[in-house]
Amino acid sequence: MIDIRLLRENVEHVIERLQTRQKDFSYLRQVVDVDERMRKTLVEVEELKASRNELSKQIGEFKREGNDATKLMEQVAGLGETIQALDASIETDREFIHQTLLETPNIPYQDAIVGVSEEDNVEVRKHLTPPVFSFPPVPHWDLAEQLDIIDFERGVKIAGPRFVVYKGLGARLERALMQFMMDVHAMEHGYIELIPPYINNKESLTATGQLPKFEDDLFKLNMEGKDYYLNPTCEVPAINYHRDEVLKKADLPLRYVGFTTAFRKEAGAAGRDTRGIIRLHQFSKVELIAFASPEDGYVIHEQMLNDAEKILQLLELPYRVIELCTGDLGAAMAKTYDIEVWLPSYDAYKEIASISNAETYQARRANIRYKEQPESKPEFVHTLNGSGLAIGRTVVAILENYQQADGSILVPKVLQSYMKTDVIK
């Protein structure tokens, strides 16, 4: 959520910066008007409440001393109704402001690359060059089928389209990657491991920004009349881990590495990436999450990017890092890097990780703050999240980049001890 105070101070500036997202935010002017009206009424009703409190106190004193308080009670008689009416009008205005701001995306960071679409994203760096094959490389869906390590048909039978069964060494590869990534981040990069609930409540999804606007992307459950959602990313439970808390400055940055299975409806992606396991309703992911003071936020962001890249470096996979332009930025995020891994079947780089700083946008929604000193006023933290990495797409990258002429797959060196084999055949 963006800061209402920032809006009050300079709506036009906020609107201008938000417009770089290529949408219309002129409606925010109305929010400022309503806010002003609301605050005026607030002053009015608070004065009335103060006088009611004063009179009630006097009534108490009168009665205690055995005096007649009828006159005072007459004085206070009409106040209640007026107060109630004013309170109701404040509540309406407040609710309007709140709902509107809940649906307003984050302001891109100060020096954001202004652009219209992903076309305008900017490449930051590249690592390794795409492999050159002496034979026509085979896409992962064919490799996986031939090796009998991913069962597409039975996935559809059991659950439906965009579900698969990992089998044999395919299942082991998935498991090895999870273990490997968690190990690197926890033991070498110093993140604290987390395995949170995969089912999250409405408050959690609202705090991170999926609700109310993006409900269509989520798998929704209804248990005894209450709504729950399957988490679309570990970011949701991990950020909410500290919801409604005041953190100690000395504990920052707090850095976690979480494992979850992520569930996505992919509602708007019909017909896209239909072959293989690039876009499934269910996939495993190792996620990095950090809570930092605002002055450290962007330092941690770069560090998190490096930590995610490290996995691809260890796996010896070619990738590039791009910075998203304002038109391609996720709603809750102020700045995002994507890491794209080389996929021979696409003959292109494909997103495998996304590392973002939400600044105080999620912290304000989730009410996560920190104190500089024990006696100082709590301030909102920066929240950061980054894939470290999406496991399904890592499987794809390994199958396709490590394939041999005979259809077998070499196992990356760092995975061999986890896989107990150096080749999948």
Next chain:
RNA sequence: GGAGGAAUACCCAAGUCUGGCUGAAGGGAACGGUCUUGAAAACCGUCAGGUCGGGAAACCGGCGCGGGGGUUCGAAUCCCUCUUCCUCCGCCA
């Protein structure tokens, strides 16, 4: 699933029956001090925090006893409702 009980400030806890000098006794912890070569002990002192609004500021006011609603001039206290936790029984990986 059945039957009971509980939620008060950093922690413990009184107050709730009988509404008003209670935004909250007492204890612990913490912090500051006296004493001490230093520390402990003892003693003295401080100790809701938060949030929203007004104000240049000093400061003033609203809210606030798990959440929401109601009764009342006035609610920690009465009523409704939700949530969470605990105990016992049943079931269970």
